[in-house]
């Protein structure tokens with residue numbers, strides 16, 4: 458299973474192994490066109506309760522894809538009049554990080570690459586598409602592409618590897634630092 462999003466002219470060194478394990482869309486995953494359920498509502502990328510966050514709006518796509526958009530607000534400025542590169546990489550991290558949820562498991566980023574193709578003006582709407590390219594053991598290989606109106610004229614591409622985790626174990630020591638510490642501590646204590 459390897460469904461690339463195209464734009465092969467981007468010179469990324471990202472290598473997806475050829476000996477991939479099978480993947481299936483999880484029966485309870487959002488259906489194409491439905492909003493993706495937020496993994497954490499105070500997430501800096503997609504959380505609606507993160508006042509400083511990017512407020513990415515995410516939807517499940519066909520197969521193993523995600524679509525998303527965000528407004529490039531003045532507070533995201535890096536160079537004069539354009540988005541900060543780190544903000545864009547945060548967006549890619551979060552959009553590609555949603556793709557694992559289509560097959561079920563929680564997964565966290567271990568590797569993230571961004572190719573910046575064109576300046577992205579403040580005031581534009583950024584549209585993303587991301588795809589889960591494949592799984593090898595706990596590693597999930599993803600790709601993302603962004604445009605600002607013309608899907609055939611990408612402004613950036615991303616690639617990332619996520620590793621499947623058990624969230625109860627992975628976040629056990631950290632939920633106390635969350636803005637939602639009480640809620641997560643309660644959830645952790647449920648069987």
Ligand SMILES: CCCCCCCC/C=C\CCCCCCCC(=O)SCCNC(=O)CCNC(=O)[C@H](O)C(C)(C)COP(=O)(O)OP(=O)(O)OC[C@H]1O[C@@H](n2cnc3c(N)ncnc32)[C@H](O)[C@@H]1OP(=O)(O)O
Pocket residue numbers: 496497550551554563564565566567568593594595596618620622624625628641644645
């Ligand atoms: C009741 C509670 C409910 C909670 C509900 C909340 C649910 C939330 C769910 C989900 C959250 C989604 C969040 C999305 C937000 C955006 C994503 C982020 O920003 S995530 C933040 C940044 N990332 C980290 O903080 C990871 C830090 N890293 C680690 O903690 C460890 O590296 C970990 C656990 C991920 C892996 O460590 P190991 O010891 O378990 O496993 P090893 O063997 O090292 O790696 C597994 C495989 O991955 C490869 N690998 C590891 N690092 C790699 C790298 N940098 N590049 C390539 N491969 C790598 C290894 O070579 C190995 O591969 P081989 O199977 O042996 O082939």
